[in-house]
Each structure stands twice: as structure tokens, then as C-alpha cells.
Amino acid sequence: MLHVKKEDQVLVTGGKDRGKRGRVLHVLPSRGRAVVENINVIRRHTRPNPQKNIKGGIVERESSLNISSLIVICRECNEPTRVGYSVLADGKKVRICRKCKGTIDK
Numbered sequence: 001m002l003h004v005k006k007e008d009q010v011l012v013t014g015g016k017d018r019g020k021r022g023r024v025l026h027v028l029p030s031r032g033r034a035v036v037e038n039i040n041v042i043r044r045h046t047r048p049n050p051q052k053n054i055k056g057g058i059v060e061r062e063s064s065l066n067i068s069s070l071i072v073i074c075r076e077c078n079e080p081t082r083v084g085y086s087v088l089a090d091g092k093k094v095r096i097c098r099k100c101k102g103t104i105d106k
């Protein structure tokens with residue numbers, strides 16, 4: 001189980017966007033990577049392709065980051081935190097904040 005999930009708020013601890021915060025757009029579990037909104041944005045030069053209705057020019061899009069350089073920000077205390085796990089009475093596994101003990105998964 002990865003500590004980062006889609007829609008999490010995360011703090012970036014590595015790469016060119018170190019120190020920034022963003023929302024996880026998607027997670028690529030098999031590669032151990034995640035894409036975070038407005039983080040690690042790369043510019044891609046694309047060629048026009050009228051058949052596919054592609055205009056060409058410079059496209060900016062997020063590139064994936066290694067999950068190990070992301071720290072989850074707790075929704076309860078708004079602090080970057082290490083994630084702990086807890087099993088609820090119904091058997092559901094949830095992530096908890098190690099700082100405030102709040103539940104990260106809703």
C-alpha cells in the first residue's frame with residue numbers, strides 16, 4: 001500500500017519544485033511515481049498534426065515524480081506528516097497522521 005493517494009495534498013521534498021505543495025492528480029503504483037498538480041511541469045514541443053487536430057507548439061504538462069519525494073499533508077492539522085496505518089472496526093485500513101493522530105482517509 002502506497003502512502004500517497006489521488007487527491008492528497010502533498011509536500012514535495014525533492015527535485016526542482018522542492019518545498020512546494022500540490023494535489024495528487026494520479027498515482028502510478030507500478031512505477032512508484034505520482035503526478036502532482038503544477039509540480040514538475042515540463043514543456044513539450046509538439047508538432048502540428050491536423051489529422052489528429054493537434055495544433056502544435058509548446059504544451060506544458062506535469063511529469064511524474066518519485067513517490068519517495070512526496071510527503072502527505074494531513075487534512076486535520078495541515079502539517080506534512082509521516083503516515084501511519086490503522087484498521088477500523090469494519091476491517092477497513094486507513095491512513096492516520098502521526099502528528100495529530102487524525103484520519104487522513106475519509
Ligand SMILES: [Zn+2]
Nearest residue numbers: 074077097100
Ligand atoms: Zn494531522
